[in-house]
Amino acid sequence: MNDAIKMQISAFVDGELPQNEAELLLRRLCQDRDLRQQAAEYLAMGRVMRGERTVAGMSMLRERISAVLDDKSLQVEFEAVKADRPRYLRPIAGIAIAATVAIAALLGLQRMSDMPDVDPLSASETVAVTAEGSYTVPEQDDDQLRDYFLRHSATSAYFGVNSINARLVTLQLREDVVVDTESAALQPDENGDKPDSTDAAEAQTP
Amino acid sequence: MSLRRHLTVTTCVAIAGLIASDRVVIAQEAAPHDWLNRMASAVQSTNYEGTVIRLQNGKVEALKVAHAVSDGVVREKVIIQEGNGLEIIRHGNEVHCILPDKQSVLVEEWDDQSTLFSTLPSSDVRFGSEYDVSVVREERVAGRKAVLLAIRPHDGYRYGHRIWLDIETGFPLQTKLIGDDGEAIEQIKFADITFDQEILASALASSINTDNFRWFTQPRRSIVAAVDSRWSNDNLPAGFRLVSNTEEELPDRDMPVTHILFSDGLANVSVFIEPADLIDISRRSRVGSSHSYSIETGGFQVTAVGEVPAATVEQIASSMQYK
Numbered sequence: 001m002n003d004a005i006k007m008q009i010s011a012f013v014d015g016e017l018p019q020n021e022a023e024l025l026l027r028r029l030c031q032d033r034d035l036r037q038q039a040a041e042y043l044a045m046g047r048v049m050r051g052e053r054t055v056a057g058m059s060m061l062r063e064r065i066s067a068v069l070d071d072k073s074l075q076v077e078f079e080a081v082k083a084d085r086p087r088y089l090r091p092i093a094g095i096a097i098a099a100t101v102a103i104a105a106l107l108g109l110q111r112m113s114d115m116p117d118v119d120p121l122s123a124s125e126t127v128a129v130t131a132e133g134s135y136t137v138p139e140q141d142d143d144q145l146r147d148y149f150l151r152h153s154a155t156s157a158y159f160g161v162n163s164i165n166a167r168l169v170t171l172q173l174r175e176d177v178v179v180d181t182e183s184a185a186l187q188p189d190e191n192g193d194k195p196d197s198t199d200a201a202e203a204q205t206p
Numbered sequence: 207m208s209l210r211r212h213l214t215v216t217t218c219v220a221i222a223g224l225i226a227s228d229r230v231v232i233a234q235e236a237a238p239h240d241w242l243n244r245m246a247s248a249v250q251s252t253n254y255e256g257t258v259i260r261l262q263n264g265k266v267e268a269l270k271v272a273h274a275v276s277d278g279v280v281r282e283k284v285i286i287q288e289g290n291g292l293e294i295i296r297h298g299n300e301v302h303c304i305l306p307d308k309q310s311v312l313v314e315e316w317d318d319q320s321t322l323f324s325t326l327p328s329s330d331v332r333f334g335s336e337y338d339v340s341v342v343r344e345e346r347v348a349g350r351k352a353v354l355l356a357i358r359p360h361d362g363y364r365y366g367h368r369i370w371l372d373i374e375t376g377f378p379l380q381t382k383l384i385g386d387d388g389e390a391i392e393q394i395k396f397a398d399i400t401f402d403q404e405i406l407a408s409a410l411a412s413s414i415n416t417d418n419f420r421w422f423t424q425p426r427r428s429i430v431a432a433v434d435s436r437w438s439n440d441n442l443p444a445g446f447r448l449v450s451n452t453e454e455e456l457p458d459r460d461m462p463v464t465h466i467l468f469s470d471g472l473a474n475v476s477v478f479i480e481p482a483d484l485i486d487i488s489r490r491s492r493v494g495s496s497h498s499y500s501i502e503t504g505g506f507q508v509t510a511v512g513e514v515p516a517a518t519v520e521q522i523a524s525s526m527q528y529k
Contacts, residue, residue, distance in 0.1 A: 144480075145498060145500075147457060148476065148478050148498065149496060149498070151454065152474070152512065155450070155467055155474070156513075
């Protein structure tokens with residue numbers, strides 16, 4: 001499944017795909033069983049990465065395909081495999097769950113956590129993930145930089161210096177705290193508050 | 207109150223005062239590096255539970271922490287009280303990062319022995335001569351007597367540190383990272399702490415039912431090899447020296463990345479080098495108190511990253527040379 005199809009599917013479930021393109025997409029999905037399976041896996045992985053229990057617009061997509069094909073087996077197809085997989089420590093190929101507590105995966109999860117809320121889950125709407133499925137975190141300009149920060153933190157820990165602050169900073173590392181300082185001077189903080197001055201207090205010491 | 211009783215009480219108060227003043231003198235007369243060694247020992251061996259306040263970028267965050275060592279095995283638990291309620295459970299080298307809002311558990315191994323408050327190396331040999339270390343005064347932190355140590359850098363290429371050590375145990379009750387303008391960049395402070403011989407297992411176990419959570423694990427970190435790199439730097443900030451030189455595999459790279467670590471004994475800076483056409487990153491950035499600077503030279507992208515001021519990563523990255 002190429003990126004264009006993925007974008008169309010994402011736009012469709014977000015209700016943003018133009019009518020004519022939506023009809024073309026539906027036609028392709030109706031004609032191609034493998035593509036339907038791939039679409040289900042793709043949407044499911046996005047759901048997992050967002051920490052959602054279901055996918056917004058998913059039921060609509062399934063219903064419209066079912067209506068076209070009049071085929072209830074689609075229900076099964078989109079539910080795919082789920083509970084029959086071992087739950088423990090599933091490595092997911094392609095996810096950059098790199099050094100210092102799988103930060104990259106954490107970032108992936110958090111990066112997508114701003115997606116709109118979804119409808120409550122019903123059992124029939126569950127989309128599952130195949131164990132063989134792989135997912136690559138979308139390319140971001142800052143991915144390499146993030147890798148560097150994480151690898152640096154892990155190496156510092158190896159050499160015996162890794163404060164709780166360093167760990168928490170990497171744990172909570174989010175895209176939005178990587179501040180490009182090329183054009184803007186460092187800001188003390190977002191509230192405009194200045195941190196307290198230790199040296200000023202020490203000046204009182206004889 | 208009888209005269210005898212009055213004299214007894216007065217005598218006891220006087221003796222207590224003398225003992226207290228002696229402790230102050232002892233605390234302030236002990237060599238700073240002795241305190242650092244005590245701290246290093248305390249963070250490795252002390253069992254404790256408490257509430258930590260973390261200040262950074264004007265944000266305040268509370269953490270519940272518990273730490274125990276048994277038969278050389280470290281167990282730790284950290285719960286972030288705000289936001290997503292992130293919970294970190296460490297048992298030996300295995301670490302579970304539990305994200306309740308994502309219904310996910312991220313698992314990885316920490317192969318280092320540093321603990322939550324392993325802030326500094328203990329040896330003055332590693333410390334180098336780029337800092338002055340001094341005992342400043344005695345204060346109270348978390349209701350306990352503490353001695354304040356100041357680690358002041360000689361120049362603007364590294365941060366300073368202030369550490370409040372518990373006089374009784376040597377444990378760091380409060381730490382501050384200080385910028386070259388004398389302002390605190392970030393700090394960690396115990397609001398309350400108890401030192402217990404034995405921490406209950408329940409205090410170290412996850413408080414979240416993860417039965418229906420998804421579990422993720424990470425590929426093991428892969429270092430291809432320690433190498434004799436053809437990269438050198440003749441213009442490092444004073445005190446920085448080469449610590450390690452490796453080729454490492456990073457996600458989504460076909461080729462290993464050269465990773466060179468420089469350190470002044472306290473501050474570390476990593477330099478990553480890749481072919482320039484493979485990456486595209488911001489020239490300058492920061493995360494927390496860490497900065498990065500990236501520059502293209504000879505067809506390579508050279509990026510320096512570290513918990514140091516921006517000027518330090520800029521100088522180190524800019525002065526890397528291919529031999």
